[in-house]
Amino acid sequence: MQRRAFIKSGCVLALATGCGVVLSSVSGCSPGIIYKTGIIENKIAVPLTLFSNGKLQIIRPAGMQFDIALRKEDDTTYSSFLMRCTHAENQLLSTGTGFTCALHGSVFNADGSVTKGPAEYPLKKYRTEVIEENIIIHLN
Amino acid sequence: MFKSLITTVILICFIQDTASAQQNQSLPIDSSRTQFSSILGRTTFGGYGNAFYSRDNKNEYASVNLERFVLLVTHKFNNKITLFSELEVEDAKVEGGKEGGEIALEQFYLKFDLNPSTYLVAGLFIPRIGILSEDHLPTQIFGNERNQVETKVLPATWREIGAGIYGKLNRLPISFSACIVNGLNSENFEHGTGIREGRAEGRTASANNLAIQGSVQYYKGNFKAQISGYYGGTVGLVPREADSLQLTSGAFGTPVMITEANIQYFSKGFSGKILGAMISIPEASDINRAYANNTPETETGGYIEVAYNFFANNVKLKSKALHAFVRYETLNLNSNIPGNGIIDHTLDQQHIVTGINYLPNPNVVVKMDVRFQHTGNQNPDLLINPSPTAPKYYTDNSFFNLGIGVAF
Numbered sequence: 169m170q171r172r173a174f175i176k177s178g179c180v181l182a183l184a185t186g187c188g189v190v191l192s193s194v195s196g197c198s199p200g201i202i203y204k205t206g207i208i209e210n211k212i213a214v215p216l217t218l219f220s221n222g223k224l225q226i227i228r229p230a231g232m233q234f235d236i237a238l239r240k241e242d243d244t245t246y247s248s249f250l251m252r253c254t255h256a257e258n259q260l261l262s263t264g265t266g267f268t269c270a271l272h273g274s275v276f277n278a279d280g281s282v283t284k285g286p287a288e289y290p291l292k293k294y295r296t297e298v299i300e301e302n303i304i305i306h307l308n
Numbered sequence: 309m310f311k312s313l314i315t316t317v318i319l320i321c322f323i324q325d326t327a328s329a330q331q332n333q334s335l336p337i338d339s340s341r342t343q344f345s346s347i348l349g350r351t352t353f354g355g356y357g358n359a360f361y362s363r364d365n366k367n368e369y370a371s372v373n374l375e376r377f378v379l380l381v382t383h384k385f386n387n388k389i390t391l392f393s394e395l396e397v398e399d400a401k402v403e404g405g406k407e408g409g410e411i412a413l414e415q416f417y418l419k420f421d422l423n424p425s426t427y428l429v430a431g432l433f434i435p436r437i438g439i440l441s442e443d444h445l446p447t448q449i450f451g452n453e454r455n456q457v458e459t460k461v462l463p464a465t466w467r468e469i470g471a472g473i474y475g476k477l478n479r480l481p482i483s484f485s486a487c488i489v490n491g492l493n494s495e496n497f498e499h500g501t502g503i504r505e506g507r508a509e510g511r512t513a514s515a516n517n518l519a520i521q522g523s524v525q526y527y528k529g530n531f532k533a534q535i536s537g538y539y540g541g542t543v544g545l546v547p548r549e550a551d552s553l554q555l556t557s558g559a560f561g562t563p564v565m566i567t568e569a570n571i572q573y574f575s576k577g578f579s580g581k582i583l584g585a586m587i588s589i590p591e592a593s594d595i596n597r598a599y600a601n602n603t604p605e606t607e608t609g610g611y612i613e614v615a616y617n618f619f620a621n622n623v624k625l626k627s628k629a630l631h632a633f634v635r636y637e638t639l640n641l642n643s644n645i646p647g648n649g650i651i652d653h654t655l656d657q658q659h660i661v662t663g664i665n666y667l668p669n670p671n672v673v674v675k676m677d678v679r680f681q682h683t684g685n686q687n688p689d690l691l692i693n694p695s696p697t698a699p700k701y702y703t704d705n706s707f708f709n710l711g712i713g714v715a716f
Contacts, residue, residue, distance in 0.1 A: 202425070202478045228424055233387045235424040251424070256352060256382050256392070259424055261476055261483055263527040270436075270474070270483070271392070272354075272380075272715075273443040275574075285447055285670040286354060286715040 202235065204228045212305040214238055216298070224278075226251075226262055227305070236294065236305060237262060239278060248294040248305045249280045255287035267291070354380035358446035360675070360711025362453075366702040374400040378414060390419045392433075413510060415467055426475035429487070432467050432510040436474075436485045436523040437536045438568055439583060440464045446713025447670070450615055450633040451661050451677040453709060457639050461609035462568060462585050463504045469513060472521075481527040491517035492564055494542035494555075494595045499602040499690075500655055502641050503564060503587060506542060514544025518559045530575040538566035542595070553598040555591075562591045577620025584610040593646035605646050609639035615665075629667040636660050653684025654701070663709070673713045680706045 203218055207229050218225045219240045227236040227248075234252040241247060251260040253269040260267040260276070266283065267276040274287035281290045295306045357377035363370040378396045385391065394414040402409035417431030434441050440458040443449065444465055458464050472487025490513035492506035508514075519540020526533045541560040543550050550557035570583035587607040589595070595603040615633035619625035641655035663677025683703050 233421065233424060256354060256380070257384070257390075259421075259427070261527070262481070263532065264481055264529055268532075270442055272445060273448050282670065286356070286445060288671065288716075 202226045202228050204230070206230045207232070207307065210307040212236070212307065213302040214305065216301050216303060224262065224264070229307075234259060237267065238296070238303065238305065246296040246298070246303050247279065248296050249276075250292040250294070252292065253287055254282075254289040254291065255285075260291075350384040352382045352384075354382075354716055356380075356445045356447070356713070356715035358452070358711060358713035360452040360709050363708045364705065365708065366705045367699045369699075388421045390421075392417055392419060414465060416510070422475075425478070426473065428471065428473050430471040432469050433472070433487075434465055434467045435472070435487050435489060435521040435538070436525075436534075437466065437521065437538060437566065438462045438464075438585065439534075439570055439572065439581060441466070445715040446675075447667065447673045447715045450613065450631060450635065450665055450675075451663055451679070451709065452675050452711040452713075453661075453677075453679065455611055455613075455635060455661075456637050456657065456659050457583065457585060457609035457611045460502055460504075460641060461587060461607050461639050462566070463502070463507060466507060467509055468507065468519070469510055470518075483525045483527075484523065486522040487520070489519050489521065489540075490515055491519045491540040491544065491560075492542045493544060494562060494564075494589075494603065495599050495601075497542075497595065497599070497601045497603050500641065500652060502607050503589075506564075516544040516546070516557065516559070517541030517561060519564075530573055532572045532574075533570070535569045536566075537568070538564070540564055542589075555594055555598050562594060564589050577617035579613075579615045579617075581613045582611070584608075593648050596646060596648045602649055602652075603646075604642040604644060604649060606644035607639075607641045608643045609637070611635055611637035627670065629665070629670070631665040631667075632663075633665070634660070634662040650687065650689055652687055652690055654686055654703075656684045658682045671715045674711075675713065676710050678706060678708050680704075 203214060203225055205212060205214065205227065212227060212229050214225065214227060223240045225238045227238055229236065234250050236248050237251055238246055238248045251267060253260055253271065253274050255269065255274050256271055258269050258271040260269055266278050269287070272286050273284065274282065275284035276287070276291055277283050280293055282288060297304050355378055359372070359374040361370065361372045376396055376398045378394050381393045383391045393416045396412050396414045398410040399408050402411050413432060415433050417429045417433040420428040422428065436442060438458045440454060444454065454464050468489035470487055470489030472485060474485045476483040490508055492503055493508065493514065494506055496505045497503060498505045517540065519538060521536070521538045523534060523536035539560065541558060541562060542564055543555045543557045543562045545555070545557050547557055556562045565588045566585065568583070568585040570581065573580040585608070589603055589605055592603040592605040595601065613633060613635035615631045618630045618632070619628050637659040639657050642649070642652055645651055660680045661677055663675065666674045685703060686701050
């Protein structure tokens with residue numbers, strides 16, 4: 169009987185999570201599909217068209233240990249951050265409103281500043297510029 | 309030996325601080341640096357700890373304790389392989405032949421990065437169950453004590469040896485984990501402590517019985533939801549010994565099953581958490597028959613917590629925080645007992661905790677809280693040769709706590 173109750177409650181929770189997944193798929197607030205690209209002369213080119221449905225894009229440059237978050241600001245400029253926790257150099261997870269580290273629980277705002285420690289320093293920021301139909305991220 | 313180790317650590321920290329200060333003078337803002345770009349290059353240090361005064365109001369007893377200090381050491385072998393370790397000292401000191409205090413490795417594992425969003429771990433690590441498994445730094449939790457549900461039902465910072473995979477999906481805001489670790493030992497279960505004493509925590513665990521654990525986290529705006537599960541055997545005996553005790557052995561014999569789910573919300577200084585957990589031990593009667601440790605069939609617990617940071621929307625005070633919080637917890641370590649078990653109503657508990665966390669710096673906290681506790685009555689059948697000097701048991705009690713905590 170206990171085993172049955174356990175399975176039943178587990179199924180209910182799984183169903184609830186499944187509903188959340190469906191809801192998220194119709195949301196425009198979440199980061200889109202990871203955009204994989206290369207690095208040429210320490211620069212990354214990202215098509216502007218990736219921002220037609222959202223304000224945040226995760227970039228995965230070939231050969232880099234960490235992803236880069238590219239965010240469209242209200243004034244049509246773009247900000248980019250290295251998704252590396254400044255506490256213990258762990259990968260960060262984009263939450264849509266910021267970034268979180270699963271290792272010690274540090275949280276960063278969408279602008280890369282720390283909102284919850286133990287991290288003390290903001291995320292590494294890269295300079296960006298728009299050239300024709302691309303956003304250029306300067307890695308140096 | 310230990311003294312010289314501490315001296316060395318202090319010296320390294322001092323040199324690191326000096327180097328950092330020098331860097332700060334020449335580079336006022338260097339957002340590219342990480343916290344522990346240490347003089348040792350690929351080795352980094354961190355830590356956390358807390359101490360507090362606690363008063364049991366009904367029994368008129370007060371104590372002070374340096375509850376824990378944890379030293380984090382990370383070493384990056386290359387861009388793909390990193391060692392994470394956490395060495396913990398509990399209750400300030402450990403003395404041979406005396407009770408109290410503990411020195412333990414809380415974590416010691418290798419992390420192998422497969423790509424920027426997926427990695428493998430192997431070693432002693434804390435599987436993702438509950439909220440405290442990842443957020444247990446004193447600066448991150450409200451109140452001087454860790455919450456009761458994730459201490460008594462889900463053992464906080466429960467680590468075991470094994471291997472796992474952690475990652476996030478590319479198309480959805482979902483992260484996941486799955487791992488296989490050594491199982492619990494039901495012989496060590498103790499009445500009133502749930503499954504806590506059955507953990508091996510890295511010390512000579514039986515690998516005859518195993519456990520699988522997994523979690524899914526989902527992010528939606530300011531919400532974070534998680535569901536996690538655990539299924540593992542508790543009898544690591546060889547078949548001959550298990551048969552003699554009429555226990556089911558093998559990888560998943562005499563299992564423990566855990567289901568947990570939680571939702572967290574953070575926005576503009578407001579935060580809320582709700583968590584529910586259930587532990588099921590369907591063959592508890594067999595464990596009781598073999599070991600007479602009054603193992604329950606079911607344990608349940610849940611809590612809800614809300615908090616508000618009064619400084620969150622004040623530009624001048626943004627580097628500080630003043631949180632007021634209240635938390636309600638309910639748990640029962642013997643929700644269901646087998647036919648050969650004895651009910652203990654003191655394990656059916658409710659707690660209300662309220663207080664403040666003041667952070668003059670994001671990684672320094674001063675805490676004050678009061679915990680109100682209500683339990684059921686003692687069962688006389690469980691009072692065997694009670695001591696005449698034992699303190700009276702109160703079903704309603706309150707505790708005042710005042711302490712400090714740090715993380716770095």
